[in-house]
Structures are given as C-alpha cells and as structure tokens.
Amino acid sequence: MKTRWSCGERTPPGKPGAKGEGGADVILAIETSCDETAAALIDGEGRLRANVVSSQAELHARFGGVVPEVASRRHLELIVPVISEALDEAGVTFDQLDSVAVTQGPGLIGALLVGLSAAKAIAWSRGLPLIPVDHLLGHVSALYLDPVRLEPPFLCLLTSGGHTLLLDVQEHTSFRLLGTTLDDAAGEAFDKGARLLGLGYPGGAALDRLAQGGDASAYSFPIARLDGLDFSFSGLKTALLYEVRGLEHGELERRRADLAASYQHAIVRALVERTLQAAEKIGARQIAVAGGVAANSELREAFSSAALAPIELCTDNAAMIASAARYLKPIQPPGYLDLDAYASRQLA
Amino acid sequence: MLTLAFDTATPRSSCALLRDGDLLGERETKAAAVLAAADALLAGAGQVAADLDRIVCGVGPGSFTGIRIGLAVARGLALAIDLPVAGVSTLAALQEGAPGSLPVIDGSRKEVFTLTGGEPAVIRPEDLKPAPGTLCVGSGAVRYRAVLEAAGADVPPDSSELHLVRARFHAGLAGEFGPAELVEPLYLRIPDAEKALER
Ligand SMILES: [Zn+2]
Numbered sequence: 204m205k206t207r208w209s210c211g212e213r214t215p216p217g218k219p220g221a222k223g224e225g226g227a228d229v230i231l232a233i234e235t236s237c238d239e240t241a242a243a244l245i246d247g248e249g250r251l252r253a254n255v256v257s258s259q260a261e262l263h264a265r266f267g268g269v270v271p272e273v274a275s276r277r278h279l280e281l282i283v284p285v286i287s288e289a290l291d292e293a294g295v296t297f298d299q300l301d302s303v304a305v306t307q308g309p310g311l312i313g314a315l316l317v318g319l320s321a322a323k324a325i326a327w328s329r330g331l332p333l334i335p336v337d338h339l340l341g342h343v344s345a346l347y348l349d350p351v352r353l354e355p356p357f358l359c360l361l362t363s364g365g366h367t368l369l370l371d372v373q374e375h376t377s378f379r380l381l382g383t384t385l386d387d388a389a390g391e392a393f394d395k396g397a398r399l400l401g402l403g404y405p406g407g408a409a410l411d412r413l414a415q416g417g418d419a420s421a422y423s424f425p426i427a428r429l430d431g432l433d434f435s436f437s438g439l440k441t442a443l444l445y446e447v448r449g450l451e452h453g454e455l456e457r458r459r460a461d462l463a464a465s466y467q468h469a470i471v472r473a474l475v476e477r478t479l480q481a482a483e484k485i486g487a488r489q490i491a492v493a494g495g496v497a498a499n500s501e502l503r504e505a506f507s508s509a510a511l512a513p514i515e516l517c518t519d520n521a522a523m524i525a526s527a528a529r530y531l532k533p534i535q536p537p538g539y540l541d542l543d544a545y546a547s548r549q550l551a
Numbered sequence: 552m553l554t555l556a557f558d559t560a561t562p563r564s565s566c567a568l569l570r571d572g573d574l575l576g577e578r579e580t581k582a583a584a585v586l587a588a589a590d591a592l593l594a595g596a597g598q599v600a601a602d603l604d605r606i607v608c609g610v611g612p613g614s615f616t617g618i619r620i621g622l623a624v625a626r627g628l629a630l631a632i633d634l635p636v637a638g639v640s641t642l643a644a645l646q647e648g649a650p651g652s653l654p655v656i657d658g659s660r661k662e663v664f665t666l667t668g669g670e671p672a673v674i675r676p677e678d679l680k681p682a683p684g685t686l687c688v689g690s691g692a693v694r695y696r697a698v699l700e701a702a703g704a705d706v707p708p709d710s711s712e713l714h715l716v717r718a719r720f721h722a723g724l725a726g727e728f729g730p731a732e733l734v735e736p737l738y739l740r741i742p743d744a745e746k747a748l749e750r
Contacts (some may be wrong), residue, residue: 265748271744272615279619283626285733297631313616316583320620324627328600381637541584 208379208431223412228301231325232359232525233286233355235318236310237365238269240281242519244293247299251348254515254522257281260405267404268394268402275313282321289521301491309365317545323539333534334544336524342493343372344527351491353510353546358487360478362502363494363518364390365404367434367474367528369481372491376529381481382432389470390496392436396466398486399447400459410463411499417464422446424469432481439469450496478506553602555592555628556718556725557585558609559621560641561656561690566719568592568721574719579714582617601632607725609716610638611737612664612671613656618736629731638734642671645689647720649713653681655691655699669726673739688713711734 230468234241238259244252263269305322326333346353359370397406427435491510498517559582561642566588567577580588612687647655655721656664675693683703684701696706705714
C-alpha cells in the first residue's frame with residue numbers, strides 16, 4: 204500500500220517560506236545522520252554561501268563499515284569546528300541568522316542526536332526558529348539548488364548506501380513512495396562488490412574507477428525483475444561472490460576490471476530499467492537522480508537526459524538540508540526544545 | 552552570575568539554574584529535552600538564555616548517547632552565545648549529594664561506573680567489594696543492591712533521592728571555566744569495534 208507522506212507543514216508549492224519584510228532568510232543547516240559531519244549556510248535566494256563536509260570515511264575504513272559509536276564520538280569532536288568553518292566561509296555571524304535547520308532522521312540515532320542537540324542549543328540561545336528536516340527529503344532537495352534548480356513535479360530515483368527509492372515528487376515538502384529495495388541498497392551492493400574485489404571500504408568510487416578499464420560484457424550478472432517497482436540487489440552480490448570464488452588462484456587480479464565493469468553495469472541497468480518503468484507508470488515528464496550512488500559515472504551517463512544532483516551534493520551534506528528547510532515551516536522557540544531524533548521512518 | 556548546570560548522562564537527567572551559588576530551580580528531565588527544562592527554569596526566573604553567564608555540564612560516566620547530548624548542548628550554547636563552560640564528573644556530583652558515599656552508576660553489560668581509589672572506573676559489581684558500612688548510591692547501587700549488601704554495604708531505599716544525579720551539585724563542584732571544546736566526555740569504555748580490532 205502506498206501512503207502519502209509529508210514532511211512537516213506545507214507552504215504554498217514553489218514558494219520558499221519567506222520572512223515577513225521580504226528580507227533574505229539566512230539558514231544554518233546541520234547534518235550528522237551517518238558518518239559525515241556537515242554544516243551549510245544558504246541565503247533567501249537559495250544560494251549556497253558555505254557547504255562544509257567533514258567525512259569520517261577514513262576513520263571507519265579499518266572497521267570495514269560505519270561503526271555507530273565511533274561515528275557518534277567523532278561527530279561530537281567535529282560539530283563545533285565544522286559549524287564555525289561554515290560561518291567563517293560564508294562570512295555570516297550568529298546575528299545574521301534567521302533560522303537553524305537540522306536533520307532529525309532517519310539515520311544513526313546517536314549520530315543524529317549530536318547534530319540535533321547542537322542545533323537546538325544554537326537556535327534556542329539566539330531566540331531563533333528551528334527547522335527539523337527529513338534526511339531523504341534533503342537528498343531530493345539537493346535538486347533545487349544551483350545549477351540544477353529543478354521544480355516539482357518529477358520522478359526521483361534516490362539511491363545511496365542506505366536507500367534505493369523511487370519517489371513521485373509533486374511538491375517541495377513531500378513525496379509519494381513508488382518503490383524501494385527489498386534487501387540491499389544499491390550503494391550497499393557497490394560497497395559489498397568492492398569488498399569482494401579487494402577494493403576496501405568504502406569502495407563504491409574505487410569500483411567505479413576500476414570498471415572504467417574493464418569490459419562490461421565479460422560477465423553476465425542477473426538483474427532481479429520483481430513485480431511492481433521494487434528493487435533487489437542481494438542476488439547480484441551472491442553471483443559476484445561465486446564468480447570470484449570460481450577464479451583460479453592469482454586470476455582475480457587479471458579479471459578484476461572486467462568483473463567490476465560487469466557488476467556495475469548490472470546495478471546501473473537495474474536502476475535505469477525500474478526508473479523508466481516507474482516514469483511510464485505515473486506519466487512522469489521529468490526524471491531526477493539524487494543520493495550517493497548518483498555520483499557513479501556510468502549511472503550519470505545512463506541518465507544523461509535526467510536531472511542529476513551535482514556530484515558534490517550527492518553524498519551526505521548539509522546544503523541539501525538547508526535547501527529542504529527553505530520550503531518547510533519553521534518551529535518557533537520553545538516548541539522544538541523536546542524534539543527527539545528518529546532512526547527510521549515507515550515509508551509505505 | 553547566572554549559571555546553568557545540567558547532567559544528561561543518566562536516564563533521569565537533571566537541569567539546575569543558580570544565581571551566585573543560590574539555587575533558583577532544578578528540574579528532572581529526559582536527556583533530549585534538557586533545553587526544555589532549561590527554558591522553563593529561566594522563564595521562572597524571568598530570564599532568557601542570553602542572560603546566562605556560564606554553563607556547567609556533567610561529562611559522565613553514564614549513557615554514551617546521554618553524555619554526548621549534554622556536551623553537544625553545552626558546546627552549541629557556548630558557541631552561539633559565547634559562554635565559558637566547566638565539566639564535572641557525574642560520579643563526583645552524585646557523591647556530593649550523599650556525602651561520604653560511594654557513587655555507583657549502572658553501566659549496563661553487568662558492569663558499573665564507580666570510583667576506585669578516587670578514580671572513575673568501570674568494573675563488575677562483584678569486584679567492587681566496598682568496605683563494610685559503605686553507603687552506596689546511584690542507579691548501579693539500586694540495580695546491584697543484593698551484591699553490594701551481601702558485601703556489607705548500605706544502600707538507601709530505591710525511592711531515595713540520594714540515588715539521583717542532581718545538577719545543583721555540579722554547579723558547586725565546578726572548577727575552572729574555559730572553552731567548551733576543552734570539556735571532554737568521560738566514556739571510560741572504548742567502542743566495542745575498537746576492542747575487536749585490538750584482539
Ligand atoms: Zn544520505
């Protein structure tokens with residue numbers, strides 16, 4: 204069953220929540236849902252004034268994946284330096300802020316709470332409103348920024364390490380879920396494939412680079428064709444595992460590029476096929492792609508006629524949270540002081 | 552001198568407002584709502600956040616997430632309204648509320664956070680071995696009452712105020728005030744993933 208799902212109160216479509224006197228609203232946005240500590244400043248015209256992202260990827264590489272407790276500890280160390288850097292870069296002081304936006308969920312709860320606590324403290328102590336933002340709506344909202352400047356309605360493929368979603372976006376503040384992955388997210392499939400090929404973690408980008416020197420038709424990996432508009436990537440990962448295991452000792456090195464290219468091609472084909480099916484089904488005139496996997500070169504090429512989130516705004520960042528916040532209704536103090544984070548959200 | 556003190560390391564978190572050492576009010580709260588408590592205390596005193604002069608924050612030990620909520624709030628406040636911060640051990644504040652006692656905070660995983668030789672430590676309650684007649688207070692003392700009493704320690708009734716961390720005691724214990732980033736969390740445990748790597 205599909206349900207309409209809304210992020211907070213709505214402002215008239217297409218109109219960012221404007222301040223009374225027509226002054227430009229300057230928003231400080233904070234994002235700490237996973238392993239990037241990020242802060243951004245945006246002005247009333249939707250221009251990014253700063254976009255600071257401190258990645259913890261290296262910190263988690265030795266664990267082969269994001270460790271929530273390690274991530275949360277690092278967020279606490281980085282949160283103030285990252286916010287300060289964003290303010291400095293934008294040349295904005297606390298006096299010039301109109302509101303504070305922050306990711307409320309979904310994500311790692313301990314990680315989210317660091318950003319949310321800092322955001323509430325900053326907003327409350329300056330007497331400013333707070334705008335809690337859904338992380339997924341944030342990814343979609345990266346498309347509203349320069350240079351894409353997309354406007355709803357559109358069909359959005361949101362694909363990252365945590366999500367693979369097909370969304371019917373009719374307005375800035377909400378979307379309707381059309382399809383999702385039943386097992387791994389596409390980004391997870393990339394990372395798991397990279398690990399099998401000995402590329403370390405996170406390996407999505409390394410796999411992309413390796414694939415560029417390989418033959419995508421060397422191996423034929425299966426694509427799950429489920430009823431409806433859902434995805435499945437777990438069979439693909441298993442197929443790669445068997446191919447790698449079946450190689451003679453020492454042969455992996457020679458076949459790695461071909462395996463990477465064929466594996467990537469299968470993921471991209473699955474994403475493209477499903478997205479086109481969804482577009483046809485709802486009669487979408489515009490397709491858009493956002494999320495970390497949208498940085499993949501083959502995916503960008505396959506979707507060259509779609510609206511693509513800028514590469515630097517594909518992986519987690521606070522600019523997308525600031526962008527989403529422009530359309531959401533701010534909560535005035537003290538209404539947000541007991542706000543809690545949420546780890547997951549029932550989408551359908 | 553208006554001081555806001557809070558400790559969010561334990562499930563029953565606490566927030567207090569003091570003027571020149573005199574308690575204006577204190578509230579029990581959940582960690583994520585500590586600023587709602589602070590707002591109510593300030594409103595009761597006819598003040599706003601911008602009137603604050605300094606912050607005292609409990610640094611743990613206790614719930615990792617709780618400790619981080621407190622420190623993130625302290626650092627956010629310090630950054631936005633330029634306040635000095637002092638950190639106080641949650642164990643020290645608990646002990647201050649029950650003079651002469653041994654503070655024992657539930658550390659989950661069948662362990663407690665306490666003081667051994669005056670230093671914060673995480674140990675199994677069976678290994679605590681308090682001297683007979685020692686008054687043990689805190690969530691860990693309540694949870695492991697049987698073990699501690701068997702060792703000869705005294706544990707007040709479960710409902711006793713003595714088991715609760717109260718932020719007014721942090722304010723009294725605060726030493727030097729300085730930049731918020733110098734106030735560090737007291738976790739006492741490294742993440743499990745790090746432990747696994749060390750093996
Ligand atoms: Zn994300």
